[in-house]
Amino acid sequence: MLDERKVRLMTSLAMYEQGQGKEDFKISEYYRKDYTGMHILFSFFWTTVGYACIGALVVLAGLDYFMSHMSVKLFMTLGIAAAAGYLAVVIIYAVITSHIYNKKHRNARQRVKRYNHDLTKLLKMYEKENK
Amino acid sequence: MDSLFVLRERFQELYSKNSRIIDKAVQFAVALAAFYLINKNVGFMKLASSPAVILALAVICTFFPTVMTIIAASVLILVHMYAVSLAALGVTAGIFLVMYIFYFRLTPRMALIVLLTPIAFALKIPCVIPIAYALVMPMAAIAAVGCGGIVYYMMEYIKKAAAGMKGSDAAGLMGQVSAYIKTVFQNKEMWVMIAACIICYLVVYTVRRQSVNHAWKIAVVAGAIVNIVVVTAGDMYFGLNSQFTSLIVGGAAGIVVGLIMELFLFAVDYSRTERFEYEDDEYHYYVKAIPKLSVSSPEKTVKRINGHRETEIIDAAEVRRKSKKQGKKPENRSPVREGAPGRGRDMEEVDKMLLTQSLKQDLNLK
Helix, strand or coil, X not given: CCCHHHHXXXXXXXXXXXXXXXXXXXXXXXXXXXXXXXXXXXXXXXHHHHHHHHHHHHHHHCHHHHHHCCCHHHHHHHHHHHHHHHHHHHHHHHHHHHHHHHHHHHHXXXXXXXXXXXXXXXXXXXXXXXX | CHHHHHHHHHHHHHHHHCHHHHHHHHHHHHHHHHHHHHHHHHCCCCCCCCHHHHHHHHHXXXXXXXXXXXXXXXXXXXXXXXXXXXXXXXXXXXXXXXXXXXXXXXXXXXXXXXXXXXXXXXXXXXXHHHHHHHHHCCHHHHHHHHXXXXXXXXXXXXXXXXXXXXXXXXHHHHHHHHHHHHHHHCCHHHHHHHHHHHHHHHHHHHHHCCCCCCHHHHHHHHHHHHHHHHHHXXXXXXXXXXXXXXXXXXXXXXXXXXXXXXXXXXXXXXXXCEEEXXXXXXXXXXXXXXXXXXXXXXCCCCCCCCCCHHHCCCCHHHHHHHHHHCCCCCCCCCCCCCCCCCCHHHHHHHHHHHHHHHHHHHHCCC
């Protein structure tokens, strides 16, 4: 005899396992600080690459200007501005990344907890059935 | 107005029954439109710009998640850029990389906006995108609208300048790179359009979150007006010679799309608004509750009046019994059997009686 409650519970569990659960299980393997820290490191790397790309595009666009106005003073000013810009971008992106991945980890943990709770409920149903 | 809500219910029913097919059809249409527009504007590689290729690509993308369409569109653009020149490829790839690193890496679901924004720009209805997305998305989507605008104007530049980007020596490439970046990022029209879209987005997003009645309608109309005003002001200031007809058509399209979205996503009955006021230890609450509008679509019942049992609502046997009691059975007539066709006049008699019975029931006659 089919137990409708059990079928419903199993369906929702299977849907979660095959959908969002895949990512959630991976995320919940980490502690929140480790997970966020890892992504801040990735962010630092990607921000550096991105900043280098922007720098290259700016230099290429203004190459004529830089060549014709090249001086130590201009070089120093540009260097300081670029370094300050880089620091600002890295810090801003670290903060944004920390916020996003903290939230992501928190939400994933909540969903996994709910999944575990449902799983326990299902096990209890089986135990009750076997008695 | 009720008929609109009935129509909405019907659409929702239809969608709930065939959501998978409809989703895939929309994904296919978006992919096809994106690839077609890419090929129409920057289709410099003949092999990649043939209709068979874009059709095949669109079909393949339909069976994968949406992000695949975005990747395919980006690759298609880069392939065409490679056909133009290495400089075009390098700059375009660099700009895409920057967009990915600083934005789409963190919010991949926003990438679809970058695909839809150039389509809206090409159709001369850019106003639709900020209005539509500001109604349903968070503030973070604003950057995606800007990125979409940049992608569109990059393609516009390449479309016009491709003929002159042929040199392959180092000096020629440097000149092309420099001209590409300068022209795209010093394009006043692009910045005016992006500014108009961003301001429109901010207005719609801010107004639709207010607790005033008809907030969505006000937001949509205000957004369209602000968009038109900003573009007109920019046009007058920079002397851009924008087409005002298409600007107004774009604004009107934005309003229509916004109102349709309101019908489907935010249908509430302001006439039944309730206000509550209460407090706890820490806060004082002012609550405004607006009930959602829900109209159930009327069910059509088709009543067929004939002698066949499978479509009959009235009990035919009972009618026949009554007809026998009344002694109206003419002579030399074979008895009527259920489901026995070809009984000519008998069937006609039964049909008439059934019709009478049915009409009596319908009209509540005794």
